[in-house]
Amino acid sequence: MKRSYFCPHCEAMLNPGQKIVIKAVKDLAAGLFLFSPQVGNYNLIMPDSFRLSIGDRVTFYCPVCGADLSSEADTDLAVLDCIVEGKGAFEVHFSRVFGKHATFVVRDGQVQRFGEHAEAYQTVNFFGEGEKE
Numbered sequence: 001m002k003r004s005y006f007c008p009h010c011e012a013m014l015n016p017g018q019k020i021v022i023k024a025v026k027d028l029a030a031g032l033f034l035f036s037p038q039v040g041n042y043n044l045i046m047p048d049s050f051r052l053s054i055g056d057r058v059t060f061y062c063p064v065c066g067a068d069l070s071s072e073a074d075t076d077l078a079v080l081d082c083i084v085e086g087k088g089a090f091e092v093h094f095s096r097v098f099g100k101h102a103t104f105v106v107r108d109g110q111v112q113r114f115g116e117h118a119e120a121y122q123t124v125n126f127f128g129e130g131e132k133e
């Protein structure tokens with residue numbers, strides 16, 4: 001099943017090849033991270049020079065327009081738009097915290113949770129305050 005990921009701000013496709021390409025910044029370090037388009041696969045490729053410790057919070061930016069990809073739902077999450085072939089459009093929220101494996105696939109008021117740390121985000125409201133369906 002083909003999954004295409006897009007910047008929610010400029011709608012650039014962020015996985016033109018095998019991986020999702022996102023700019024990552026932590027303190028003074030900046031680089032490109034490559035993520036698997038498979039939800040729940042946490043294999044991450046990052047530059048050797050980029051040193052992270054478990055619990056570090058990384059800020060993700062669109063490599064095309066430079067927009068901050070942080071999720072409004074929770075400061076520990078970032079968000080991308082995703083189109084799954086034959087299934088339509090979803091929002092995919094994922095952890096910005098290194099070593100925390102949590103991904104949330106959101107559509108039509110429903111949330112699918114992935115990753116062994118997803119439980120810690122039970123109370124996150126992905127639908128915005130007072131937003132009408």
Ligand SMILES: [Zn+2]
Pocket residue numbers: 007008009010011012062063064065066067
């Ligand atoms: Zn963008």
